[in-house]
Amino acid sequence: MATTSLDKSKIRILLLEGVHQSALDTLHAAGYTNIEYIKHAISETELKEKIADAHFIGIRSRTQLTDDVLQHADKLVAICCFCIGTNQVDLKAATRRGIAVFNAPFSNTRSVAELVLAQAILLLRGIPEKNASAHRGGWMKSAKNSYEIRGKKLGIIGYGNIGTQFSVLAESLGMDVYFYDVVAKLPIGNAKQVGSLKELLNQSDVVSLHVPETPSTRWMFGAEQLAQMKPGSILMNASRGTVVDIEALTETLRSGKLLGAAIDVFPVEPRSNDDEFISPLREFDNVILTPHIGGSTVEAQENIGREVAEKLTLYSDTGTTMASVNFPEVALPSHPNQHRLLHIHENVPGVLSEINRVFSENDINVCGQYLQTNEDIGYVVIDVDKEYSELALEKLKHVKATIRCRVLF
Ligand SMILES: NC(=O)C1=CN([C@@H]2O[C@H](COP(=O)(O)OP(=O)(O)OC[C@H]3O[C@@H](n4cnc5c(N)ncnc54)[C@H](O)[C@@H]3O)[C@@H](O)[C@H]2O)C=CC1
Numbered sequence: 001m002a003t004t005s006l007d008k009s010k011i012r013i014l015l016l017e018g019v020h021q022s023a024l025d026t027l028h029a030a031g032y033t034n035i036e037y038i039k040h041a042i043s044e045t046e047l048k049e050k051i052a053d054a055h056f057i058g059i060r061s062r063t064q065l066t067d068d069v070l071q072h073a074d075k076l077v078a079i080c081c082f083c084i085g086t087n088q089v090d091l092k093a094a095t096r097r098g099i100a101v102f103n104a105p106f107s108n109t110r111s112v113a114e115l116v117l118a119q120a121i122l123l124l125r126g127i128p129e130k131n132a133s134a135h136r137g138g139w140m141k142s143a144k145n146s147y148e149i150r151g152k153k154l155g156i157i158g159y160g161n162i163g164t165q166f167s168v169l170a171e172s173l174g175m176d177v178y179f180y181d182v183v184a185k186l187p188i189g190n191a192k193q194v195g196s197l198k199e200l201l202n203q204s205d206v207v208s209l210h211v212p213e214t215p216s217t218r219w220m221f222g223a224e225q226l227a228q229m230k231p232g233s234i235l236m237n238a239s240r241g242t243v244v245d246i247e248a249l250t251e252t253l254r255s256g257k258l259l260g261a262a263i264d265v266f267p268v269e270p271r272s273n274d275d276e277f278i279s280p281l282r283e284f285d286n287v288i289l290t291p292h293i294g295g296s297t298v299e300a301q302e303n304i305g306r307e308v309a310e311k312l313t314l315y316s317d318t319g320t321t322m323a324s325v326n327f328p329e330v331a332l333p334s335h336p337n338q339h340r341l342l343h344i345h346e347n348v349p350g351v352l353s354e355i356n357r358v359f360s361e362n363d364i365n366v367c368g369q370y371l372q373t374n375e376d377i378g379y380v381v382i383d384v385d386k387e388y389s390e391l392a393l394e395k396l397k398h399v400k401a402t403i404r405c406r407v408l409f
């Protein structure tokens with residue numbers, strides 16, 4: 001698509017946590033060259049220093065973009081999460097500063113579903129203990145506590161993009177699938193929605209969590225829920241580390257009540273692969289511990305890199321905010337031969353009429369105008385003839401409730 005964006009060499013992009021090469025390729029192909037690429041998460045002090053110069057930042061799940069960090073991000077236009085979860089970003093603080101947030105809601109969902117399916121099979125067969133024993137010279141040849149997956153009941157908590165895919169895969173292996181979700185959901189295949197978490201836990205042989213991190217899911221799975229699980233059942237968590245109370249899980253595992261567990265996410269995760277992973281769960285051979293790699297496959301990372309980098313370039317080139325997590329969604333055409341003003345304001349009455357007054361009082365012809373609002377902010381995009389953009393920008397900055405206003409050339 002032909003675009004007339006800002007001089008791209010001046011747009012600074014900071015990419016952290018080793019996002020896939022496909023992101024770099026996509027950005028380079030779109031003409032963005034001023035990119036700092038770091039393979040790991042950086043300390044908060046370094047983050048505050050680096051974010052001060054960045055127009056765009058790309059992160060995965062380790063980098064915490066708190067209100068405090070964002071206070072240092074005067075130039076930041078957008079945050080690009082190369083993952084699904086956006087709980088590591090203070091979305092309210094980003095919105096208040098007029099910073100758009102993007103993510104990749106689908107690209108790694110199949111990878112998570114495949115991982116938990118594999119873990120369920122391995123745990124039902126007692127493979128983690130048998131494997132650990134063999135590595136130490138043991139030989140646990142026995143059918144005790146070793147089961148087929150066929151005919152077992154799977155209880156999915158959070159029946160969204162990942163939960164539904166897991167549901168389909170599990171049914172294809174003969175599992176009976178039940179799910180609990182706070183929203184009424186159309187069941188896929190023969191899955192059945194149950195009315196309460198307790199009901200789900202009381203009957204499931206395998207329980208798997210696929211909820212986002214929100215206030216309602218924070219520590220939602222503790223001693224009470226573990227007590228409601230069937231003896232000999234399995235718990236799996238590949239959602240977020242703040243969902244399961246690890247101390248309570250440790251106690252339950254010590255009691256021998258569960259056949260096993262698979263945990264991919266933890267309340268505190270090492271910042272880099274060189275740091276030690278500390279968890280009381282390390283003592284159990286019947287627990288599969290994975291380093292937050294539910295979505296870490298070559299396929300998923302390549303797709304995410306491309307998908308999120310495309311969202312970045314589209315927003316940077318044209319102002320398009322489709323699929324933004326926190327911004328009103330506007331799909332915009334390119335603006336050849338015109339300049340494009342992007343005005344982000346608090347969603348309060350009277351702003352639009354003030355904006356329109358800027359154009360009528362200054363005799364500026366509006367070539368195109370687009371508006372969308374959400375609960376917090378309004379996003380107005382105005383295309384004007386090139387010679388008027390500087391004057392319009394200056395005037396628009398003084399419109400009441402303005403958060404941020406900039407121009408795309
Ligand atoms: N381990 C890993 O590497 C990965 C982890 N994830 C995590 O998995 C989560 C889920 O991903 P998706 O399925 O794509 O999200 P989704 O948004 O499609 O589905 C989440 C579902 O959880 C439900 N839900 C929300 N609060 C709930 C509650 N209190 N009780 C029961 N259900 C509730 C929602 O209604 C929704 O149906 C992500 O938010 C992310 O945190 C995602 C990708 C990779």
Ligand SMILES: O=C(O)CCC(=O)C(=O)O
Pocket residue numbers: 060061062082083084085086108295296
């Ligand atoms: O791969 C990552 O860094 C995080 C994956 C994840 O948890 C997500 O997509 O929400």
